[in-house]
Amino acid sequence: SQTIHQWPATLVQPVGSPLSLECTVEGTSNPNLYWYRQAAGRGLQLLFYSVGIGQISSEVPQNLSASRPQDRQFILSSKKLLLSDSGFYLCAWSLGTGAPNEKLFFGSGTQLSVL
Amino acid sequence: AQKITQTQPGMFVQEKEAVTLDCTYDTSDPSYGLFWYKQPSSGEMIFLIYQGSYDQQNATEGRYSLNFQKARKSANLVISASQLGDSAMYFCAMRERNDRGSTLGRLYFGRGTQLTVWP
Numbered sequence: 001s002q003t004i005h006q007w008p009a010t011l012v013q014p015v016g017s018p019l020s021l022e023c024t025v026e027g028t029s030n031p032n033l034y035w036y037r038q039a040a041g042r043g044l045q046l047l048f049y050s051v052g053i054g055q056i057s058s059e060v061p062q063n064l065s066a067s068r069p070q071d072r073q074f075i076l077s078s079k080k081l082l083l084s085d086s087g088f089y090l091c092a093w094s095l096g097t098g099a100p101n102e103k104l105f106f107g108s109g110t111q112l113s114v115l
Numbered sequence: 116a117q118k119i120t121q122t123q124p125g126m127f128v129q130e131k132e133a134v135t136l137d138c139t140y141d142t143s144d145p146s147y148g149l150f151w152y153k154q155p156s157s158g159e160m161i162f163l164i165y166q167g168s169y170d171q172q173n174a175t176e177g178r179y180s181l182n183f184q185k186a187r188k189s190a191n192l193v194i195s196a197s198q199l200g201d202s203a204m205y206f207c208a209m210r211e212r213n214d215r216g217s218t219l220g221r222l223y224f225g226r227g228t229q230l231t232v233w234p
Contacts (some may be wrong), residue, residue: 032219043119043206043224044160057220088158100148100210100218101167106160 002027006091006107013114019064019078021110023091026072031093033074034104035066038088050074051096086114116141119207119225127231128197135182136192136228138207144168148210148218149190151181154227155203163205166190197232204229 006023013019025031032051036044046059048066056066063082067075074091091107120139128134140149151163166174166181174181182191190209194201207225210218 034220041226043226044208045224046220046222049220051219059220090158090160092160100146100212101165102148102210102218103150103162103165104160104222105162106152109158109160111158 004107010111021076023074025093032096034092036090118223121225123228125229133195138190140209142211144211150208151192152206202232
């Protein structure tokens, strides 16, 4: 069966420090991968998605970047964190059919606090 | 305009009763999908139920059913026989296609409804 791992679970970082959040998927090949951010009391906002190694699409301009160095590995990064980067970050994967019924399966999330 | 609107920030229901969580959506794509996810306090997003825009019947998954009213662009989640473990945040989401027919990156979430089930 497929599993998704996301770490760390919580992270407290000072403003201006770098960031690296990692997500890996097991049990499937060539998944679509996603990074979402959930601000407190808000819904999920799509940040990045990837359909393959090295292929990254960004949904919103921001202080963050994403990379996919391996088929089942997705990394969210920042060179210098801002206070506004605080939030709950969720990685997700899907089978990649591109169809309306394509379900997303989420990781357990990372609570990032930038102080 | 909001793609997904959930007008109920919080809902309370007594154990064993049914509850309806509201969701309306906005799209011009005739082929779209609607999802409900549950987010307990642990933070993980758990898929509950799916409804396709061309599905004639309302989707059901155990105690979950989706009251799909296409003309009203409404996709309410009904939870029957509520349990204490149902207390969580519930998100409605919609997937639509871009002008090239791809749904990639086009899954939109509402702000959620916090459901509290009391004994």
